[in-house]
Amino acid sequence: xxxxxxxxxxxxxxxxxxxxxxxxxxxxxxxxxxxxxxxxxxxxxxxxxxxxxxxxxxxxxxxxxxxxxxxxxxxxxxxxxxxxxxxxxxxxxxxxxxxxxxxxxxxxxxxxxxxxxxxxxx
Amino acid sequence: xxxxxxxxxxxxxxxxxxxxxxxxxxxxxxxxxxxxxxxxxxxxxxxxxxxxxxxxxxxxxxxxxxxxxxxxxxxxxxxxxxxxxxxxxxxxxxxxxxxxxxxxxxxxxxxxxxxxxxxxxxxxxxxxxxxxxxxxxxxxxxxxxxxxxxxxxxxxxxxxxxxxxxxxxxxxxxxxxxxxxxxxxxxxxxxxxxxxxxxxxxxxxxxxxxxxxxxxxxxxxxxxxxxxxxxxxxxxxxxxxxxxxxxxxxxxxxxxxxxxxxxxxxxxxxxxxxxxxxxxxx
Numbered sequence: 387x388x389x390x391x392x393x394x395x396x397x398x399x400x401x402x403x404x405x406x407x408x409x410x411x412x413x414x415x416x417x418x419x420x421x422x423x424x425x426x427x428x429x430x431x432x433x434x435x436x437x438x439x440x441x442x443x444x445x446x447x448x449x450x451x452x453x454x455x456x457x458x459x460x461x462x463x464x465x466x467x468x469x470x471x472x473x474x475x476x477x478x479x480x481x482x483x484x485x486x487x488x489x490x491x492x493x494x495x496x497x498x499x500x501x502x503x504x505x506x507x508x
Numbered sequence: 509x510x511x512x513x514x515x516x517x518x519x520x521x522x523x524x525x526x527x528x529x530x531x532x533x534x535x536x537x538x539x540x541x542x543x544x545x546x547x548x549x550x551x552x553x554x555x556x557x558x559x560x561x562x563x564x565x566x567x568x569x570x571x572x573x574x575x576x577x578x579x580x581x582x583x584x585x586x587x588x589x590x591x592x593x594x595x596x597x598x599x600x601x602x603x604x605x606x607x608x609x610x611x612x613x614x615x616x617x618x619x620x621x622x623x624x625x626x627x628x629x630x631x632x633x634x635x636x637x638x639x640x641x642x643x644x645x646x647x648x649x650x651x652x653x654x655x656x657x658x659x660x661x662x663x664x665x666x667x668x669x670x671x672x673x674x675x676x677x678x679x680x681x682x683x684x685x686x687x688x689x690x691x692x693x694x695x696x697x698x699x700x701x702x703x704x705x706x707x708x709x710x711x712x713x714x715x716x717x718x719x720x721x722x723x724x725x726x727x728x729x730x731x732x733x734x735x736x737x738x739x740x741x742x743x744x745x746x747x748x749x750x751x752x753x754x755x756x757x758x759x760x761x762x763x764x765x766x767x768x769x770x771x772x773x774x775x776x777x778x779x780x781x782x783x784x785x786x787x788x789x790x
Contacts, residue, residue, distance in 0.1 A: 398755050401728035405713050444753045471738035472686065472753035493661065493735055495567040497560050 390416040391507055394434055396427035396453070397442040397469060406440065406469075406494055413500045424448030428456045431464065438503055439466040440490070443477055451481055458485045465506045469494070511630040511669045513778060514601050517623045524610055532604045539599045543572040546590050547582065557581050565660045569653075569739060630670055637671040638773065646744065647773045647788050650696060653739055654777060654786060661735065662711040664780030672774035672785045674763060680785060683762040684730040686737040690751030694744075696737050697787035698729060699762030699774075704782025705729050711781050730756030762787060 393415045397403050400422070407417045419434045421427040425448045431439060439457065443450035450468060457464050468481045471492035478489050487506035490499055515533065518524045524532070541549065544558035553561075553576070561575050568575065573587040582590075599607075602616045611619070638644045651668045658666035682705045685697025700708070702722065709728030710720050720728070734756050745751070765787050766774040772789030 399727050399731050399734070401709065401713055401724055401731045404715075404724070444755055446755050471734050472688065472741060475747055476750070491567060492731075492738065493566050495563045497563060498567070 390414055391438055391503070392416050392418045392434070392436040393503075394419045394421065394427070394430055394436040394439045396421040396424070396430075396440060396445070396450075398422050398445045399442075402442075402492065409494060409496045409499060410440075413496055413503075415503065424450060424453030424456075427453045428460075431457050432460060435461075437465065438506060439464060440469055441466050441486075443468055443470040443481070443489075444472050451477060451484070454481055454484055454486055467502055467506050511627055511634070511667055511778065512623075513665070513667075513780075514620075514623055516778065517626065518605075518611075518619060521619070521622075523615070523619055524605065528605070528608070528610045532601060532608060532610065535608065536599055536601055536604045539597065539604070541594065541597075543590055543594060546594055547576075547586075550590070550593075552586055552590070553581060562660075569656055569660070634668055634670050634775075638775075641773055642770070643773050643788055643790065646694070646740075646790075647775060649744060650736070650740060650786060650788050651775060651777075653736060653743070654779075657736070657739065658779055661732070662708060662779070662781060664711065666777060666779040668786075669776040669778045669783070672766075672776040674766070676776060677762040677766055677774055677785060680762050682726055682729065683760065683765065683787075684726065684733045684756050684758050685760060685765055685787060686730070686733050686754065686756050688737070688741065688751045688753050691749050692745055692751065693790050694737075694740070695765070695772075695787070695789050696733060696740060697762070697765055698733050698736075698784050699765075699787060700729070700782060700784035704779075704784055707781035708732060708779075708784070726758050730758050765789065 393410055395403050395406055395417050403420050410417050418436055419430045421430045423445050441450045454466055466486045468486045468489035469492055470478060470489055488502045490502055515529045519529050544562055547553040548555050548558050561572055564575050576582040602620060605611045606613055606616055638647050654666045658664055680699040680701055683697055683699035685695050687695035706717060706720055706725045709725035710717055712728050712732050766772045775786040777784050777786050
């Protein structure tokens with residue numbers, strides 16, 4: 387584990403990625419890659435093998451649930467935290483059953499994010 | 509006729525200039541500290557603690573004092589004392605204008621009466637326009653949500669100004685909406701001009717305008733609507749309702765979204781970042 391945990395940030399919104407990246411850096415994480423849809427997320431994960439993945443649930447071209455399944459199929463040890471503002475409770479529950487470590491509600495509260503990510507890393 | 513902030517009302521009537529408006533807003537902001545600012549000034553909280561509570565407010569849509577109590581950072585008596593101090597020191601906008609010598613007290617009273625009459629008429633027109641609509645409850649909920657969230661998320665006030673006309677919508681080139689499909693299909697959207705779009709996005713992202721191009725601003729608008737819809741879904745829909753959510757749509761014009769007036773409502777909103785139209789529908 388590196389001194390600063392590495393994070394792959396996956397959200398179709400550049401604005402959200404900008405905001406989250408700043409919050410992550412401020413909290414001591416290193417954003418090593420970004421993805422704008424689920425397909426990019428899967429590809430980036432395989433290329434970067436980050437410590438953590440922050441994965442938006444609602445994205446075009448392969449949503450978060452599908453991307454989660456593919457990432458975990460390739461690496462069952464992947465630590466993925468779901469991001470959601472619109473996700474139905476059933477979708478979140480399904481992602482947790484699939485193997486996501488936790489989920490964060492948008493807009494992201496930095497303190498909650500840090501707590502959730504540290505738990506996911508443990 | 510529309511509901512307007514007092515400052516906007518006075519500006520449009522030629523009672524104050526834009527410079528006087530800005531000066532009064534700044535003076536009012538300085539004399540009306542947020543609860544967190546007051547707690548820091550009194551040494552009850554550190555700045556970091558106040559920031560933590562503010563961040564949770566953005567997410568949880570709850571009062572500062574309630575969160576501080578839950579986090580064990582303030583005692584109930586301290587919260588009560590802070591609220592009392594905040595209320596005692598609060599200055600109304602008109603009061604600031606008088607103190608700054610911009611208007612005399614008698615003129616202020618006349619203008620306040622006119623503003624109140626204007627507000628009452630506009631609120632009545634809005635209520636009548638919405639009341640019989642199938643989306644009335646949803647619309648009123650969305651308006652109230654904006655009123656609560658804007659100060660916390662975008663550091664500015666927001667209030668409904670009236671119903672927006674098709675002409676109003678045609679003049680707003682930038683629109684973002686989010687829809688959900690399923691048992692209770694809904695959409696919620698915001699439409700605005702370029703200046704408001706950029707101001708909203710910069711407030712949401714907490715960046716200066718020099719870092720925000722139009723594409724990022726529109727994206728930011730989409731994320732604001734995304735957040736609004738998230739709250740609507742959690743507050744309005746039953747937990748077990750089945751629905752499918754879609755990413756923000758940044759390309760559908762507001763006129764098109766509000767074309768079917770039986771299935772949509774377009775609400776003119778005033779906010780400190782700028783005026784916009786809140787669109788709700790199914």
